[in-house]
Amino acid sequence: MKVIDDVLVRTEHLSKVYPDGNVNALCDVNVEIRRGEYVAIMGPSGSGKSTLLSMLGALDRPTSGEVYFEGERLSSMPSLDRFRSEKIGFVFQSFYLLPTLTALENVQIPMFESNRPVKERAAKAKELLASVGMSHRLHHLPSKLSVGERQRVAIARSLANDPVLLFGDEPTGNLDTKTAELILGLFAKLHDESGVTLVVVTHSDEVAARAERVIHIRDGQVVEDSHISTATTKIA
Amino acid sequence: MWFSTFLLKNLLRRKTRTLLTSCGVAVAVGTTIALLGLSESFENGTLSALEKRGIDIVIVERGVLDQLSSDLQENAVDYVAALPGVSKVEPALVELMGYTDPNTGNTINVLLQGWRTDSFQFAEFEIIEGRPLQEGDDKAILLGVTLAENVKKHAGDTFVLNEEELEVVGVFESFSTFESGGAIMPLKGLQAMSFREGSVTGFPVILEHGPGAPTVAEVAEQINQLKDNEGRSLNLLARPSREYTQEAMHIKMAHAMALMTSLIAVFVGGIGMLNTMIMSVVERVREISILRAIGWRKSRVVAMILGESLILSAVGGVLGAIGAVVLVSLLTKLPTVAGFMTGRIAPQVIFEGFLLALAVGMIGGLFPAYRAAQLMPSEGLRSE
Numbered sequence: 088m089k090v091i092d093d094v095l096v097r098t099e100h101l102s103k104v105y106p107d108g109n110v111n112a113l114c115d116v117n118v119e120i121r122r123g124e125y126v127a128i129m130g131p132s133g134s135g136k137s138t139l140l141s142m143l144g145a146l147d148r149p150t151s152g153e154v155y156f157e158g159e160r161l162s163s164m165p166s167l168d169r170f171r172s173e174k175i176g177f178v179f180q181s182f183y184l185l186p187t188l189t190a191l192e193n194v195q196i197p198m199f200e201s202n203r204p205v206k207e208r209a210a211k212a213k214e215l216l217a218s219v220g221m222s223h224r225l226h227h228l229p230s231k232l233s234v235g236e237r238q239r240v241a242i243a244r245s246l247a248n249d250p251v252l253l254f255g256d257e258p259t260g261n262l263d264t265k266t267a268e269l270i271l272g273l274f275a276k277l278h279d280e281s282g283v284t285l286v287v288v289t290h291s292d293e294v295a296a297r298a299e300r301v302i303h304i305r306d307g308q309v310v311e312d313s314h315i316s317t318a319t320t321k322i323a
Numbered sequence: 324m325w326f327s328t329f330l331l332k333n334l335l336r337r338k339t340r341t342l343l344t345s346c347g348v349a350v351a352v353g354t355t356i357a358l359l360g361l362s363e364s365f366e367n368g369t370l371s372a373l374e375k376r377g378i379d380i381v382i383v384e385r386g387v388l389d390q391l392s393s394d395l396q397e398n399a400v401d402y403v404a405a406l407p408g409v410s411k412v413e414p415a416l417v418e419l420m421g422y423t424d425p426n427t428g429n430t431i432n433v434l435l436q437g438w439r440t441d442s443f444q445f446a447e448f449e450i451i452e453g454r455p456l457q458e459g460d461d462k463a464i465l466l467g468v469t470l471a472e473n474v475k476k477h478a479g480d481t482f483v484l485n486e487e488e489l490e491v492v493g494v495f496e497s498f499s500t501f502e503s504g505g506a507i508m509p510l511k512g513l514q515a516m517s518f519r520e521g522s523v524t525g526f527p528v529i530l531e532h533g534p535g536a537p538t539v540a541e542v543a544e545q546i547n548q549l550k551d552n553e554g555r556s557l558n559l560l561a562r563p564s565r566e567y568t569q570e571a572m573h574i575k576m577a578h579a580m581a582l583m584t585s586l587i588a589v590f591v592g593g594i595g596m597l598n599t600m601i602m603s604v605v606e607r608v609r610e611i612s613i614l615r616a617i618g619w620r621k622s623r624v625v626a627m628i629l630g631e632s633l634i635l636s637a638v639g640g641v642l643g644a645i646g647a648v649v650l651v652s653l654l655t656k657l658p659t660v661a662g663f664m665t666g667r668i669a670p671q672v673i674f675e676g677f678l679l680a681l682a683v684g685m686i687g688g689l690f691p692a693y694r695a696a697q698l699m700p701s702e703g704l705r706s707e
């Protein structure tokens with residue numbers, strides 16, 4: 088376990104209102120995530136978990152408030168695209184692999200934005216697939232892979248550009264318990280070995296149990312954060 | 324994996340649509356190449372026939388659209404010949420007459436040129452059968468090789484035109500496809516046959532060159548001012564060969580028709596491309612958002628959509644160019660067309676057609692690419 092205390096990403100009075108339907112998806116959220124932390128985000132469906140991820144990962148802009156990454160405001164960054172491609176990785180519940188590309192090709196997709204020459208891209212993708220135990224399935228199409236294998240390929244893809252911050256939005260939501268266990272093992276390995284900061288949205292207590300910290304969200308607000316003493320953060 | 328490999332794989336997901344869109348571009352580009360190529364070869368054929376013989380100026384009647392409808396007094400040739408700077412000038416008559424094949428009943432148009440039997444225009448001619456025209460020939464005709472093949476006539480045969488029985492004295496081959504596809508008669512004979520004695524359609528002029536000789540423009544100006552003995556204008560319009568060719572009505576018409584048809588074809592091809600690329604973006608909304616979320620910049624999305632449409636159009640361009648070359652070479656083998664055009668398309672026209680294909684791809688892909696770039700990267704996190 089590394090001892091880390093510098094803040095990687097932090098929100099200040101973060102709110103998000105979706106104009107269509109006038110939904111207050113997030114209200115005045117203040118959280119801090121430290122470098123190297125493994126954080127689980129829990130909460131009922133529709134409570135704003137995915138919205139929070141998309142704010143933290145610069146997929147969407149907040150209605151008000153601010154997100155700071157390594158102390159810098161996202162809103163004043165010259166290119167969020169570039170920030171995302173260099174610093175952020177995403178793993179989704181439904182994997183979202185490209186159906187006509189093999190595992191090896193899928194992992195290379197984010198690398199088009201890097202300066203790696205084509206041979207290195209393939210080599211790096213092989214390495215990543217090996218690290219998730221998929222060396223034997225390099226040239227398989229997603230349709231020929233089990234769901235667990237697809238998620239492993241997706242994890243390899245999320246690591247393509249060496250992100251410092253990896254998000255998972257219910258990454259085990261479509262998996263059976265045994266496969267989910269395997270994926271969680273991968274996340275744990277990643278966290279322990281490469282020091283990636285992990286923020287994983289989940290419904291599952293097993294996932295939460297693996298994390299160092301659990302943030303509970305309800306109706307767009309943080310209602311509990313295990314990192315800070317529960318007594319002080321419980322909001323009425 | 325190369326980025327281009329990725330684009331190809333995307334296109335191959337919808338093979339039929341990809342093929343049809345490319346075919347749309349191919350038709351547009353092919354039409355353009357074929358028509359522009361033909362009209363260009365039409366123009367070049369005319370011009371090179373003049374230039375090879377050293378003809379500097381062509382005189383026709385002022386105010387007519389075409390040499391075929393020009394009507395000038397043959398004796399104007401003497402006024403022109405007397406001008407300083409003129410080396411050679413002679414009368415020429417051009418007529419278009421229908422020839423009906425007695426066996427098949429098919430009628431084809433024959434471009435007939437009436438020349439003096441000692442005309443300087445016989446330069447660069449090859450008599451491949453029989454003999455050239457001679458002094459005293461009257462009801463005689465020299466057939467161009469293409470025409471001779473089409474009508475299956477040889478030296479010594481009789482050729483009936485306008486109910487007049489003509490003797491085929493020889494068969495010639497000219498570097499000019501126009502001439503090889505037509506026929507040449509003694510001026511007097513053609514005048515008699517078309518009931519216009521003493522009348523011609525134009526005068527080719529060869530100038531003196533060298534130090535002190537007047538320029539082409541100066542001589543042309545002189546010719547335009549010419550009056551007969553009674554002080555009436557001879558109504559001559561003299562133009563340098565190149566200008567004459569470009570201004571000739573049939574060539575202008577051919578260019579204009581080619582251009583119009585091509586524009587329509589390109590417009591239709593462009594709409595097809597636009598439609599395909601919009602559909603392709605709409606189908607992949609979520610996928611494109613995911614690509615953004617996993618690290619793609621907007622510019623990469625734009626490159627993907629534009630790249631795909633450029634590949635589609637480049638494939639279409641190649642197909643179209645091949646189609647055009649094949650089509651034109653087949654077309655120019657038809658008896659009705661053979662005399663007027665070569666089957667060769669200038670490489671430059673093919674190149675321009677290919678650029679046009681890319682332009683179609685660019686224009687058809689820009690808007691869809693812009694739309695794709697506007698998609699939010701957060702789409703992948705929305706619950707389905």
Ligand SMILES: Nc1ncnc2c1ncn2[C@@H]1O[C@H](COP(=O)(O)OP(=O)(O)O)[C@@H](O)[C@H]1O
Pocket residue numbers: 105106107108110111112130131132133134135136137138139704705706
């Ligand atoms: N793009 C959107 N447009 C409109 N409303 C949205 C959009 N995304 C999410 N919402 C709404 O915002 C709320 C929070 O959604 P979300 O963050 O996806 O919750 P969770 O991930 O916790 O299930 C929900 O009420 C949802 O319907």
Ligand SMILES: [Mg+2]
Pocket residue numbers: 136137138256704706
């Ligand atoms: Mg969600």
